[in-house]
Amino acid sequence: MSVPSLDQSASESAVVSRLRAAGCVFAEDEARMIMSAAADAAELEEMVERRVVGLPLEHVVGYAEFCGLRIEVDAEVFVPRRRTEALVRMAAELAPVRAAVVVDLCCGSGALGVALAAALDEVELYAADVDPAAVRCARRNVAPAGGEVYEGDLFAPLPVGLKGRVDVLLSNVPYVPTVEIELLPAEARDYEARVALDGGVDGLAVLRRVVAEAAEWLAPGGVLLFETSERQADEAVAAVSGAGLLARVATDDDLDATVIIASRPDTA
Known part of the structure; x- marks a missing residue:
């Protein structure tokens, strides 16, 4: 037309x-x-x-509205979804009253960590992503919150001194099965980095790598939160349990969000 x-x-x-x-x-x-x-x-x-x-509106204007904040979003960087606001809200409810150590893994624009920092009184914030474009974008969002952003694969670039200190680990891993990428709306399929979408054969490949190391990074009482689809929830819980963590499923019907909350067995 x-x-x-x-x-x-x-x-x-x-x-x-x-x-x-x-x-x-x-x-x-x-x-x-x-x-x-x-x-x-x-x-x-x-x-x-x-x-x-067909470009995503957020890429056109250069920002996304997320948890009441304006998050800068560059071309090809994953656009934070409104449903993920449920994950941030749940994380805020579980964060310690004292100053919290927060890690935003697979951070994209850094929206989750920044939004959680805004919801808490005091935060020590770290973020990481494997995509250089996402890291450049995240640094502009995270720096005003006093945080640091690292480039690399999952936990690898994070300071070793964070092991055993992380109170809240946010990991918005890609969870779309590879064969379903082509079924996504064009705005995501054509304009967001594939690494931010592709979760492997069953959509849980990256998640399994995260949960395999999560326990050694979490502090006593620390929690890991990640988003998944409703149909993947049982398999995601099994992956968490297989890694020696305890897991529960939390949902938000209004935002159509499914969140897995995991913790070390000694914090149950």
Whole structure:
């Protein structure tokens, strides 16, 4: 379907019409976000065109709204989903009253760690990701929260001194089975890094690697939280149990979120 052109004096209604014609369901809201982010008419035209051809709105405007915060999101970096706000809320409820040591593993933009830090009084925050683009993005989000971001595979780049000290380990691992990547919406499939989506044959390959090492990093009373799909929950719990951790499933029906909460046996 062709869409109307946009001249430099375009009104919000013209932007809405163009977005709606391109299939954007929330065209009015998106138009307001794009027009607020654009510095001038030329940038507005460019941003609308990028959205029209299918780029995620967050990549177009350069940020995502998450837990009431504005998180910078660069091109190809995983966009934090609203359902993951449930994981952050659960983590905040489980965090110690004292200053908490928090690690955000597979951090992407760093949204989870930053949001949890904002919810707690005092946090020692660390984050890590294997994707250099995600690390560059996360550093801009995490630094204002006083945290550090490391580049590397899972726990490997983290300071060794964190072993046995982590109160809350957030690990939003990729959990889409490889064969299902092509079934994802185009916004994710075509514009987010595959490493942030692909969870291997059954979607749990990265998770198994995380839980295999989690116990040696968790402090007494520390917890690991990760998101999965409802249909994968039983297998995810089995993976956690197989690694010698205790696990329970928590859900949020409003956000359609399924979260696994794990702990060391000596903290049960």
